Amino acid sequence: MTTSASTSTTTTGTTTTTLPAVAVTADDGPRVRRRQRRRGLAPGKPWPASRLVGPLLLIALWAAASAAGQLDTGAIPAPWTVLRTGVNLWTDGTLTTDVLTSLERAAYGFAIGLTAGVTLALASGLTRSGEALIDGTVQLNRAIPTLGLIPLFILWLGIGETFKIAIIAIVVYIPIYLNTHAALSGIDHRFVELAEVQGLSKVQFIRQIVIPGALPGFFVGLRLGVTGSWLGLVVLEQINATSGLGYMMFQAQNYGQSDVILVGLLIYGVFGLLSDTAVRLIERRVLSWRRTLSS
Amino acid sequence: MAPHTEQLTRSAAVQLRGLTRSFEDRTVLDGIDLDIPAGQFVALLGHSGSGKSTLLRAVAHLDHEVVGSGQLTAPERVSVVFQDSRLLPWRRVLDNVLLGLDGKEAEQKGREALAEVGLKGRERAWPNELSGGEAQRAALARSLVREPELLLADEPFGALDALTRIKMHTLLRELWKRHRPSVLLVTHDVDEAIVLADRVLVLDHGRIGLDLTIDRPHPRSYRDPLLGEYRERLLAALGVTEDHK
Ligand SMILES: Nc1ncnc2c1ncn2[C@@H]1O[C@H](COP(=O)(O)OP(=O)(O)OP(=O)(O)O)[C@@H](O)[C@H]1O
Numbered sequence: 321m322t323t324s325a326s327t328s329t330t331t332t333g334t335t336t337t338t339l340p341a342v343a344v345t346a347d348d349g350p351r352v353r354r355r356q357r358r359r360g361l362a363p364g365k366p367w368p369a370s371r372l373v374g375p376l377l378l379i380a381l382w383a384a385a386s387a388a389g390q391l392d393t394g395a396i397p398a399p400w401t402v403l404r405t406g407v408n409l410w411t412d413g414t415l416t417t418d419v420l421t422s423l424e425r426a427a428y429g430f431a432i433g434l435t436a437g438v439t440l441a442l443a444s445g446l447t448r449s450g451e452a453l454i455d456g457t458v459q460l461n462r463a464i465p466t467l468g469l470i471p472l473f474i475l476w477l478g479i480g481e482t483f484k485i486a487i488i489a490i491v492v493y494i495p496i497y498l499n500t501h502a503a504l505s506g507i508d509h510r511f512v513e514l515a516e517v518q519g520l521s522k523v524q525f526i527r528q529i530v531i532p533g534a535l536p537g538f539f540v541g542l543r544l545g546v547t548g549s550w551l552g553l554v555v556l557e558q559i560n561a562t563s564g565l566g567y568m569m570f571q572a573q574n575y576g577q578s579d580v581i582l583v584g585l586l587i588y589g590v591f592g593l594l595s596d597t598a599v600r601l602i603e604r605r606v607l608s609w610r611r612t613l614s615s
Numbered sequence: 616m617a618p619h620t621e622q623l624t625r626s627a628a629v630q631l632r633g634l635t636r637s638f639e640d641r642t643v644l645d646g647i648d649l650d651i652p653a654g655q656f657v658a659l660l661g662h663s664g665s666g667k668s669t670l671l672r673a674v675a676h677l678d679h680e681v682v683g684s685g686q687l688t689a690p691e692r693v694s695v696v697f698q699d700s701r702l703l704p705w706r707r708v709l710d711n712v713l714l715g716l717d718g719k720e721a722e723q724k725g726r727e728a729l730a731e732v733g734l735k736g737r738e739r740a741w742p743n744e745l746s747g748g749e750a751q752r753a754a755l756a757r758s759l760v761r762e763p764e765l766l767l768a769d770e771p772f773g774a775l776d777a778l779t780r781i782k783m784h785t786l787l788r789e790l791w792k793r794h795r796p797s798v799l800l801v802t803h804d805v806d807e808a809i810v811l812a813d814r815v816l817v818l819d820h821g822r823i824g825l826d827l828t829i830d831r832p833h834p835r836s837y838r839d840p841l842l843g844e845y846r847e848r849l850l851a852a853l854g855v856t857e858d859h860k
Pocket residue numbers: 638643661662663664665666667668669670803
């Protein structure tokens with residue numbers, strides 16, 4: 321910018337140097353022309369399907385390295401080997417059963433965790449007695465690493481499905497509770513005043529101001545919860561597997577079938593990506609009033 | 616609207632007797648007596664920290680936690696316009712205007728109020744799509760739609776640029792003429808007070824230091840030489856002498 325100004329003093333030179341300056345001042349106002357936005361501080365319009373670019377590039381590298389014979393096929397089999405194994409397992413019917421078992425666990429645990437997290441956050445964020453009873457207890461629960469509860473839960477609930485679902489539910493409810501509760505109690509004092517001035521009743525205040533205002537926080541917790549549910553699932557199925565995707569991978573490890581392990585990992589990855597995308601889509605719809613960097 | 620206006624002109628809208636408010640031993644309002652007749656447009660001036668907002672918040676019943684005494688009478692329907700527009704970012708403009716009201720009839724009134732402040736067609740916009748001036752006009756519409764007997768405004772144009780502010784002055788005066796609420800407008804801008812109000816109060820050391828009736832026809836111009844006299848007196852009451860200007 322400085323160089324162009326010093327090298328040329330013609331009218332064209334001046335115009336090019338002043339353009340960015342105009343863009344900066346225009347950014348102060350809420351209504352900005354799109355063309356000038358490009359040079360602002362925001363990263364700009366998102367690319368279509370930009371989230372897939374990185375993973376696809378990684379798979380391409382993997383395929384290239386395998387084709388060139390650069391990878392030890394015993395440790396990392398080629399993508400097509402993994403794909404073939406996946407198809408074989410699928411036609412066997414074993415994969416379907418394992419996937420369904422895993423999905424069911426994750427879904428139950430997640431549903432229970434979500435319900436508990438939201439209910440507790442509402443009770444503790446909206447009433448003083450609820451806060452006294454709930455908040456400290458949850459903070460205590462949070463201080464204990466949930467996966468450390470596994471041995472105790474196995475003793476209490478047996479090694480069946482219940483303890484797995486319980487652990488996943490705990491992993492899910494904590495971030496949902498914490499973020500929703502923080503958002504509920506962090507309501508802007510100016511909006512409280514506004515509600516009083518407009519003569520809102522307590523119920524109207526909660527429904528029209530507190531809850532919508534807490535939704536962004538809830539979604540932060542929700543996304544952490546979704547990630548948490550898969551994390552919990554992977555750990556549970558690898559340590560205490562009797563069925564499911566993790567069980568399949570555990571068996572494969574005993575027989576040195578790295579392709580089966582990779583099939584399992586890929587399916588976990590796809591599940592994680594899909595559920596996160598689903599939450600993002602819902603969030604974008606519900607919080608459409610927000611103009612953030614990513615929109 | 617008309618029969619309602621007649622009713623208003625009969626009674627005093629706001630009545631303060633010995634109003635006292637203090638924060639931690641610091642008395643901010645020290646026994647204020649004040650009557651605002653129905654339909655009067657009053658501006659309140661004072662140094663920063665003199666207690667203008669404290670007084671306004673007391674009249675609006677927004678000061679539950681503040682220590683104080685005294686008598687306060689205010690109408691039932693009071694609207695407040697804040698310095699920030701205070702629109703809820705998750706509600707569209709019309710829904711913001713209708714906050715606290717419901718029903719088809721209210722919606723119609725909300726649309727009319729938005730049209731009155733020049734925001735027709737922006738009903739479905741999100742608040743953060745509005746400019747500062749537009750947002751403040753939406754806030755005005757929100758306060759008008761409840762047909763207030765008393766309109767309280769705490770530096771409502773403080774965050775706006777000079778040009779927009781002049782336009783808002785004209786708009787506020789027009790709206791006042793049409794609906795005739797009593798107005799208590801807090802401002803730090805002497806010219807704003809003179810151009811808009813029929814009566815200007817200066818808050819000084821917790822009391823009303825000067826109570827000045829401005830007897831000039833509307834619309835007033837900033838350049839009206841006769842307003843200069845009022846300006847001098849107000850500036851003197853605020854302790855601003857000639858050489859400070
Ligand atoms: N919540 C509070 N706690 C303690 N002191 C307060 C509180 N609110 C106001 N004060 C004090 O009361 C005094 C008057 O405040 P107020 O906000 O009424 O002033 P103001 O005239 O509106 O000033 P400005 O023009 O800057 O808005 C100030 O000294 C302020 O520090």
